[in-house]
Amino acid sequence: xxxxxxxxxxxxxxxxxxxxxxxxxxxYMHIAVLVLIWAFLxxxxxxxxxxxxxxxxxxxxxxxxxxYTVAYLVNRFALTPWVGLLVAIALSAAAAAFIGWxxxxxxxxxxxxxxxxxxxxxxxxxxxxxxxxxxxxxxxQMEYRGNSLAYMQFAGQSxxxxxxxxxxVFILLLTQWYKSKRFFYQLIAVRENEDAAEALGVDTVxxxxxxxxxxxxxxxVGGVFYAQYFLYVxxxxxxxxxxxxxxxxxxxxxxxxxxxxxxxxxVLLVPLSEIARGQLGNSLPGSQLLLSGVVMVLTMLFMPxxxxxxxxxxxQRWQHRSATPLVDSQGGEAS
Amino acid sequence: MNFNFSGxxxxxxxxxxxxxGGLFALISIGLTLIWGVMKxxxxxxxxxxxxxxxxxxxxxxxxxxxxxITILVTVPFMFFFGIGIxxxxxxxxxxxxxxxxxxxxxGVSLILQNLALMLFSANVQxxxxxxATWNIHxxxxxxxxxxxxxxxxxxICTLAVWYFLKxxxxxxxxxxxxxxxxxxxxxxxxxxxxxxxxxxxxxxTLGLAxxxxxxxxxxxxxxxxxxxxxxxxxVVLGGxxxxxxxxxxxxxxxLAETVGAAVFPGSLARVFTFSIFIIxxxxxxxGVLSKRQT
Numbered sequence: 001x002x003x004x005x006x007x008x009x010x011x012x013x014x015x016x017x018x019x020x021x022x023x024x025x026x027x028y029m030h031i032a033v034l035v036l037i038w039a040f041l042x043x044x045x046x047x048x049x050x051x052x053x054x055x056x057x058x059x060x061x062x063x064x065x066x067x068y069t070v071a072y073l074v075n076r077f078a079l080t081p082w083v084g085l086l087v088a089i090a091l092s093a094a095a096a097a098f099i100g101w102x103x104x105x106x107x108x109x110x111x112x113x114x115x116x117x118x119x120x121x122x123x124x125x126x127x128x129x130x131x132x133x134x135x136x137x138x139x140x141q142m143e144y145r146g147n148s149l150a151y152m153q154f155a156g157q158s159x160x161x162x163x164x165x166x167x168x169v170f171i172l173l174l175t176q177w178y179k180s181k182r183f184f185y186q187l188i189a190v191r192e193n194e195d196a197a198e199a200l201g202v203d204t205v206x207x208x209x210x211x212x213x214x215x216x217x218x219x220x221v222g223g224v225f226y227a228q229y230f231l232y233v234x235x236x237x238x239x240x241x242x243x244x245x246x247x248x249x250x251x252x253x254x255x256x257x258x259x260x261x262x263x264x265x266x267v268l269l270v271p272l273s274e275i276a277r278g279q280l281g282n283s284l285p286g287s288q289l290l291l292s293g294v295v296m297v298l299t300m301l302f303m304p305x306x307x308x309x310x311x312x313x314x315x316q317r318w319q320h321r322s323a324t325p326l327v328d329s330q331g332g333e334a335s
Numbered sequence: 336m337n338f339n340f341s342g343x344x345x346x347x348x349x350x351x352x353x354x355x356g357g358l359f360a361l362i363s364i365g366l367t368l369i370w371g372v373m374k375x376x377x378x379x380x381x382x383x384x385x386x387x388x389x390x391x392x393x394x395x396x397x398x399x400x401x402x403x404i405t406i407l408v409t410v411p412f413m414f415f416f417g418i419g420i421x422x423x424x425x426x427x428x429x430x431x432x433x434x435x436x437x438x439x440x441x442g443v444s445l446i447l448q449n450l451a452l453m454l455f456s457a458n459v460q461x462x463x464x465x466x467a468t469w470n471i472h473x474x475x476x477x478x479x480x481x482x483x484x485x486x487x488x489x490x491i492c493t494l495a496v497w498y499f500l501k502x503x504x505x506x507x508x509x510x511x512x513x514x515x516x517x518x519x520x521x522x523x524x525x526x527x528x529x530x531x532x533x534x535x536x537x538x539x540t541l542g543l544a545x546x547x548x549x550x551x552x553x554x555x556x557x558x559x560x561x562x563x564x565x566x567x568x569x570v571v572l573g574g575x576x577x578x579x580x581x582x583x584x585x586x587x588x589x590l591a592e593t594v595g596a597a598v599f600p601g602s603l604a605r606v607f608t609f610s611i612f613i614i615x616x617x618x619x620x621x622g623v624l625s626k627r628q629t
Contacts, residue, residue, distance in 0.1 A: 055434045106617045110433050111376050115567055116616050122564060123609035130601045241560070245441060252438055285457070286449030286556070293445030300439035301427055 036164030053191025066223025096216030255308030356589025371576015381563020387545025417538020
């Protein structure tokens with residue numbers, strides 16, 4: 001396979017997806033936008049959780065920073081969301097760098113890292129709920145200013161849809177590009193064996209902080225997009241444990257540490273849970289989260305490397321039917 | 336911030352904090368046991384407590400059974416409930432990476448929480464028993480009797496589990512499996528069965544907690560979210576697997592919550608609790624009392 005092939009694949013799939021608005025009605029366009037939002041967020045989480053192997057259960061913190069920054073600046077100063085986006089990037093980078101610096105300097109890993117990140121995102125819920133300027137527990141509505149790219153607001157869903165496609169294509173290209181760079185090799189080395197990586201001269205703390213910043217900033221960008229689409233932010237809708245878990249479910253089900261895994265997970269699960277919400281939401285509240293839970297348990301029991309990992313393994317078994325199966329610890333990377 | 340509260344407010348806050356702390360210690364015993372023995376972090380532990388609370392609620396509200404007699408049902412039920420969950424989900428992935436186990440138990444917690452939402456609706460449920468109005472006055476401080484009973488239950492439960500682990504053969508087997516599963520197997524201990532027992536026991540304590548809490552607490556599908564986080568905080572403070580540490584951790588967090596609520600406005604007291612947690616994770620992840628492991 002040529003080196004350019006994975007990039008071409010991303011661009012071709014992206015271009016084909018752009019034809020979808022021709023066939024989808026409003027309800028399905030809404031689901032498509034949600035798929036793009038969650039796919040983007042899951043890809044962002046995948047950098048720290050999948051490649052660096054540091055399972056943050058609190059990336060809602062950065063998503064919330066992004067969403068709240070843009071909502072506050074737009075509401076309070078009537079700024080264009082594009083300025084809000086830049087501020088959100090700066091704030092989330094600072095927060096992710098600071099948190100990463102403290103947490104990784106003290107060598108918190110595994111479950112302890114997960115617990116600290118939960119505590120931070122939950123603390124953020126209570127902080128934001130107590131700040132009247134940010135709308136308190138009720139959150140903030142954002143004003144609809146009209147169909148304009150300058151206000152990052154669109155009349156129908158197709159504007160958001162194309163923006164979402166651009167964002168997901170961008171993050172896929174970015175991931176793919178970094179995969180051949182020293183930085184991601186360092187992250188994978190940290191994930192596989194941190195002591196060995198350190199012994200080989202990798203500055204593991206620095207690599208993890210960088211991954212946390214990259215992941216955090218991208219989650220904040222996803223949060224900005226989320227706020228602009230829903231024109232509402234609330235403490236529990238963008239911060240907190242529930243959102244944070246939702247971000248990572250798609251990456252885990254699709255395949256951790258693979259370029260396409262988070263997208264595959266979101267494409268399969270978001271419509272499923274949205275349709276469950278639409279069909280059963282009134283008679284059986286919670287059905288969509290129940291479904292997420294069931295999928296998560298089944299994934300961990302039967303295909304811990306996600307869909308991409310399972311497919312790669314099947315393909316390997318097909319190719320080496322007589323030979324000993326070659327299985328690396330991430331179930332093979334689909335590039 | 337409000338630092339101008341009177342001595343009466345402070346002493347009431349401290350008394351309530353000790354009561355709440357006893358409760359927090361009680362609900363955390365199971366988690367510290369499971370975490371300490373199997374190195375498995377059960378993120379569904381809060382939802383197990385939710386199940387225990389609902390069971391106690393239905394027995395009291397529909398069965399008209401005295402809440403303290405429901406212990407006879409809730410404890411065995413939660414023991415077998417825990418064993419069932421362990422058999423079906425956790426036992427097959429005992430050797431998988433820690434994060435996979437966390438994700439799996441998170442999935443279990445989502446399932447339990449939303450099943451409860453479907454079956455029992457999101458309404459807050461509580462029972463009214465004659466115990467609810469029993470108060471004990473000590474000077475300016477008022478202590479509610481059910482909370483005091485829960486505190487005693489917490490002490491007794493901690494001592495009972497400690498005694499069980501120290502003196503019985505099963506308890507020794509659990510401690511041996513916790514220290515070194517391979518060596519324990521070589522000594523003829525059935526480690527998987529021991530794990531099952533420890534998990535069942537850790538779950539059974541939440542049956543007890545459900546029965547002791549229902550006279551003064553409430554239940555709803557999301558009740559385990561916050562209490563589950565509290566369990567983690569208490570266990571980290573006490574050091575995983577450390578029963579005495581768990582009790583001390585419970586008291587510290589109970590006091591932090593009530594004294595924090597007297598000082599900080601609104602729900603900002605929660606932030607205070609989380610800050611203690613984060614500081615402990617950073618500087619003393621082995622807990623208050625435990626020695627640093629090498």
